[in-house]
Amino acid sequence: MRSLRSIGLFLFLFSFFLFLGLFFMSEYTLTEEIFKSKVKVEHQESLQPAMAELFDQTYNTSYAFVNAVSGVIDQVNAEFRQAQQWDKVIYDDYVASLTKASTTGMVVDHTTLLFFLVFGIGLIGALLFILPKAKLEPAGIKNNGIFHDALNSRGWIGILIGTVLIGFYIMIYFYDAYIMNWIILVAPLKHWIYPQGESSQWFLYGFLYTFAVLVMGGRMIVKYRHSKYQIFRTISVMFFQLAFAFLIPEIMVRLNQPYFDFKNMWPLDYDFFDAWHINMLTSGGGLGIFMFAWGITLFVVGVPVFVYFFGKRWYCSWVCGCGGLAETAGDPFRHLSDKSVKAWKVERWLIHAVLVFAVIMTVGVLYNFITGTSTIFGLDTYTYLRKPYGFMIGSIFSGVVGTGFYPLMGNRVWCRFGCPLAAYLGFIQRFKSRFRITTNGGQCISCGNCSTYCEMGIDVRWYAQRGQNIIRSSCVGCGVCSSVCPRGVLNLEVKDEKGRFGQPVLLGNNHISLPEIKAVN
Amino acid sequence: MKNIVIIGNGIAGITAARHIRKRSDHHITVISSETEHFFSRTALMYIYMGHMNFENTKPYEDWFWKKNRIELLKAHVEHVKTTDKTITLSTGATLGYDILIIATGSKSNKFGWSGQDLKGVQGLYSFQDLEEMEANTKDVKRAVIVGGGLIGVEMAEMLLSRKIEVTFLVRENSFWSNVLPRQEAELISKHLQVHHVDLKTSAELEKILPDDNGKVKGVITKNGEQIDCQFVGLTVGVSPNIDFLKDSDIEIKRGVLVNEFLETNIPDVYAIGDCVERTYELPGRRNIEQVWYTGRMMGEVVAQSICDTKTKYEPGPWFNSAKFFDIEYQTYGNVGNELKPNEEEFYWEHQGGKKAIHFVWDKNSKQFLGVNVFGIRLRHEKFDAWLREKRSIEFVLHNLSSANFDPEFFDRYENEIVSDFEKKVLAIKSAVV
Incomplete structure (x- = not known):
């Protein structure tokens, strides 16, 4: 069993490093033929003279190739700008398409084989590493060594993985041409799902994301195999990621319908009310209009009703994609969240500021859509609202920081400090819900496992040790505090609203009137 | 405004300090030589096992004390002079007090075994013990733990988390059988073996063997068996940590003697928590109660007595909890290790051997007396309410599902338990009638 795990780890690392290595394993040669097939006729004339210098030249790295190609385009554009020939400036993004077409070498020649070597072997390796744990030790909470581990406790492995993740996110969002080898690598799968489709950085991202959720979901189930709550919850996020976030939108497109993630909603889905998105849905026939209505109903009716009955966990730790990744791939880092009161203050300012920003941005965008304008109060909505939001919140905060910082700040940085939907769900959870975490009489021993393993940085112990219900807008109801409690003190409960904000009660003494209780009587 | 000095920053002393602050403006000083800040002693094992770091075991952030005007002093108290209301620190400095609260907790027992002070031999109670254990267990292959109680099983879990083999010497014929009834003691014993603990019951320590460097190299049991090991954990209970009071006027026996108001024989000197020995009886409770919850309750009582109205320490029905590797344990009311003449019992165990429940009630009145529950x-x-209301065993069983505190989706066993109860207990009854 132990040797199986070692083999598994070896195989996984092999595929991981093969994946990283593929980044370097292509050559890039632009030919006139490629140029003519990818560049629009009206741009060919202006680009050809300068671009011709690159024809048939072979570059060894994507970096050099991309710089050469974009250098040419920038230079041509600069000349147009200088000559004030504004209509001739080229805004089409040719870099990625040219890079993809110019790529040659093993990644292109053996794409399917490499795909199976990376993801097939990676999957087998991961499963060999994960599954034997169920046989090796009895079920139960096994957090041994987490604070001694270089991966889990901000040691060198954690910092390294964090750096790789941050770099990966930056390239996904801003420099997709650099990672063309990886985009090509997943192309066979894309073609299998949707033969006419082109693999893009977003398909790569969606696939890796789903792969991570499924593999690490398996790990989560093995780790918490004694808890049906954790098992069901994990299966739920795995299902929603695979079906709703990854497959169904692709299938929709294959069926000539709008790309749509049925479980995503505004304001997390911040471009839902963008003109292009509304147009796409409303011009998409009956199903498109249903999607539009569904998306609105989900946050107008779905959120309040479900949060009232179950707490915000129905979304954040059972359905949501961000939550899904956090609860699976992010689980090994959940203890890294900051539990201080100071962090709580920062959290409240930041997350509500993002919500306000999202609302203002959406109002502006909707106003433009309805009135057919592009400004609000004389300011260009795209430049001053929509673009900064997309860049700062959509890309940097939720992606680069939200996931890249898993090994450094815990697995819920985005959900806790940034997600406007979490803020909205949290309002309702705080003020109008039947959900709460209850504490069991006087049994708390203040050990701190609950607070330590709270990914949202809630100091659960603060409440538990005074016998008070835990009602916090940020609680995503993952249930891990209850799982790790050694004395059976914490429980996620849905009950009558009456007495939800009960005063602290610690069972034990007769004739003791705790000052907190006296204040009520 | 009085000057209140509390010796000891464990759960008892800190609870007293916090509640005095809630109720008054007295000047509060808490003295400890163990750590600068309050931490949860029960979490020491998790630091060793890497579940938490020391910071995580502090129930309050470091700014809390200043904000609440609770002065912390890291110092060791050597003497208490009640005649002029002063205490002397190991530095030689003296400190006056108007009210003194002694909350110095426990220390590990050692019973004069040969070799008990060797390097690599230790108990586990304080933060210093943890540091020592960290140093003592480096490059250790096998450890022997002496004494089958809660700290012993914690130590076994700690050592096994570092892949150190553990031999567990238990004097009785199963684990913790001076507290647990036979059935539960066996259930836990089996669970220990599932975790590869080499459990030796009816085994007593004879002596501990040194190597040439004054380090432990093995133990010999009373049966003459020699076990080679590089670490010995002595977990044969704890006793009040009150040596520094021996030359004071404060009356002590095994612990600091207190009345029902937690007052010592000296006015304005109180004692709370582990270090206390009650001079009066409380039904179902020992006179020295070395339990987290007792420390906390006594801290609340003494604070109310000092600040508001004089209050007796009158704890409600007994409760406790623990965790043995993967099996959680809770108890409410009194379940002794042996049935008393007036008592009847019902024991149910799940086939997996990781869940069990044990009820005890009065034979004649059918009054429910206590429950042990595992898993x-x-x-x-x-259960607190049912015990206070003196409910019958039938009532408790019929309402058992309302007392379930397991997470959502967990398998429920109430029906199985109740039908088993009806089969075993009521069937016997009707046959007799």
Whole structure:
């Protein structure tokens, strides 16, 4: 069993490093033929003279190739700008398409084989590493060594993985041409799902994301195999990621319908009310209009009703994609969240500021859509609202920081400090819900496992040790505090609203009137 | 405004300090030589096992004390002079007090074994013990733990988390059988073996063997068996940590003697927590109660006595909890290790051997007296109420599902338990009638 795990780890690392290595394993040669097939006729004339210098030249790295190609385009554009020939400036993004077409070498020649070597072997390796744990030790909470581990406790492995993740996110969002080898690598799968489709950085991202959720979901189930709550919850996020976030939108497109993630909603889905998105849905026939209505109903009716009955966990730790990744791939880092009161203050300012920003941005965008304008109060909505939001919140905060910082700040940085939907769900959870975490009489021993393993940085112990219900807008109801409690003190409960904000009660003494209780009587 | 000095920053002393602050403006000083800040002693094992770091075991952030005007002093108290209301620190400095609260907790027992002070031999109670254990267990292959109680099983879990083999010497014929009834003691014993603990019951320590460097190299049991090991954990209970009071006027026996108001024989000197020995009886409770919850309750009582009205320490029905590797344990009311003449019992065990429940009630009145539960969580609130209301065993069983505290989706066993109860207990009854 132990040797199986070692083999598994070896195989996984092999595929991981093969994946990283593929980044370097292509050559890039632009030919006139490629140029003519990818560049629009009206741009060919202006680009050809300068671009011709690159024809048939072979570059060894994507970096050099991309710089050469974009250098040419920038230079041509600069000349147009200088000559004030504004209509001739080229805004089409040719870099990625040219890079993809110019790529040659093993990644292109053996794409399917490499795909199976990376993801097939990676999957087998991961499963060999994960599954034997169920046989090796009895079920139960096994957090041994987490604070001694270089991966889990901000040691060198954690910092390294964090750096790789941050770099990966930056390239996904801003420099997709650099990672063309990886985009090509997943192309066979894309073609299998949707033969006419082109693999893009977003398909790569969606696939890796789903792969991570499924593999690490398996790990989560093995780790918490004694808890049906954790098992069901994990299966739920795995299902929603695979079906709703990854497959169904692709299938929709294959069926000539709008790309749509049925479980995503505004304001997390911040471009839902963008003109292009509304147009796409409303011009998409009956199903498109249903999607539009569904998306609105989900946050107008779905959120309040479900949060009232179950707490915000129905979304954040059972359905949501961000939550899904956090609860699976992010689980090994959940203890890294900051539990201080100071962090709580920062959290409240930041997350509500993002919500306000999202609302203002959406109002502006909707106003433009309805009135057919592009400004609000004389300011260009795209430049001053929509673009900064997309860049700062959509890309940097939720992606680069939200996931890249898993090994450094815990697995819920985005959900806790940034997600406007979490803020909205949290309002309702705080003020109008039947959900709460209850504490069991006087049994708390203040050990701190609950607070330590709270990914949202809630100091659960603060409440538990005074016998008070835990009602916090940020609680995503993952249930891990209850799982790790050694004395059976914490429980996620849905009950009558009456007495939800009960005063602290610690069972034990007769004739003791705790000052907190006296204040009520 | 009085000058209140509390010796000891464990759960008892800190609870007293916090509640005095809530109720008054007295000047509060808490003295400890163990750590600068309050931490949860029960979490020491998790630091060793890497579940938490030391910071995580502090129930309050470091700014809390200043904000609440609770002065912390890291110092060791050597003497208490009650005649002029002063204490002397190991530095030689003296400190005056108007009210003194002694909350110095326990220390590990050692019973004069040969070799008990060797390097690599230790108990586990304080933060210093943890540091020592960290140093003592480097490059250790096998450890022997002496004494089958809660700290012993914690130590076994700690050592096994570092892949150190553990031999567990238990004097009785199963684990913790001076507290647990036979059935539960066997259930836990089996669970220890599932975790590869080499459990030796009816085994007593004879002596500990040194190597040439004054380090432990093995132990010999009373049966003459020699076990080679590089670490010995002595977990044969704890006793009040009150040596520094021996030359004071404060009356002590095994612990600091207190009345029902937690007052010592000296006015304005109180004692709370582990270090206390009650001079009066409380039904179902020992006179020295070395339990987290007792420390906390006594801290609340003494604070109310000092600040508001004089209050007796009158704890409600007994409760406790623990965790043995993967099996959680809770108890409400009194379940002794042996049935008393007036008592009847019902024991149910799940086939997996990781869940069990044990009820005890009065034969004649049918009054429910106590429950031990393993692997299932029960609501304290419910059982506290049922015990106070002197409910019958039938009532408790019929309402058992309302006391379940397990997470959502967990398998429920109430029906199985109740039908088993009806089969075993009521069937016998009707046959007799």
